Amino acid sequence: MEDFLSAITHEGLAGRLKRLSDELLYSTRAYYKSTGLDIEPNWHLVFLLLERQEQMTITEISQELKMSHPGMVKIVNGMKKKGYLLSQSDENDSRKQLLSLSEKAKNLLPEFRRHWDAGIMTMQQLVEDSPHFLDELRNLELKFAESNYQQRTSENLKTL
Amino acid sequence: MEDFLSAITHEGLAGRLKRLSDELLYSTRAYYKSTGLDIEPNWHLVFLLLERQEQMTITEISQELKMSHPGMVKIVNGMKKKGYLLSQSDENDSRKQLLSLSEKAKNLLPEFRRHWDAGIMTMQQLVEDSPHFLDELRNLELKFAESNYQQRTSENLKTL
């Protein structure tokens, strides 16, 4: 695999990460399509969260998954349209929309879980001979949490 | 940093990669905006390719960057609109559009390069205490090139 992005190492790193995550996204969607599961790749984690905690608001979910709330609104609307989510407004705070799994979702969860487990196996196989990958990915996340690309690069520019 | 995605390890890996690459994308855009550079994050690599090789077609660029050609059409149109790219049709093959850097692009390249260099420094700093990251990222790419998520997961499902 000749690869311009790999050849230019640090310059291509952002693009490679994007490529990899896009590939995962599209391949996961193709997998769901081929197996007839009527879900989108990004719904998975919402199912998991609502299984762990029965009722959550959009804001809570988006914070937990570190995603913007408008992004989460779209996901939730999609899941509602398919009948996987119920919403009810909070008695004490009418702004809040309490989301929970529908009966349909609960019934289908065991089937979903089989496929998710197969996916977990795939990810395990993928990193099994890259023993530092997860730890070092964590390092990167922590570094960016400290100071992001923009801040770091602005600083670096001054030193050039 | 408590993190649901990190806690569930393999199950959250795809999401973490997406988060990281999105963060890089948006932070890079913010950087360009703050410094007044009139370019988009993904144009960088097209500039580099056309600096290395004076004329390239859309298909060649999209293959080099492993991106779909419609995606590249959009990028190229954006760069043309800003006057960074010239196109001329191939004498021998009228379907082909030969792309090259405009004078404006060539004149601005030294300035762009300063900022890209600062960005390279950022990426170096980011991985400097994660000495296996690049190699192991390469591992992952190679594994996916062999067999992608969909194929692997379909296989894994049979073993469950």
Added chain:
DNA sequence: TACATTTACGTAACTGGTTACACAAAAACA
């Protein structure tokens, strides 16, 4: 209690990628 601030959510407009389809030009081939 009145007013200012924060919070929760929604919508609009945008970027960035994909697949699916169309079509003409070039190449392969019978």
Added chain:
DNA sequence: TGTTTTTGTGTAACCAGTTACGTAAATGTA
């Protein structure tokens, strides 16, 4: 040479996320 296949590009429709803005409810405060 005529026909089929491949290639290069373009367009449409879609999904996934963002920022920016608006609004109403809740909260804090003078």
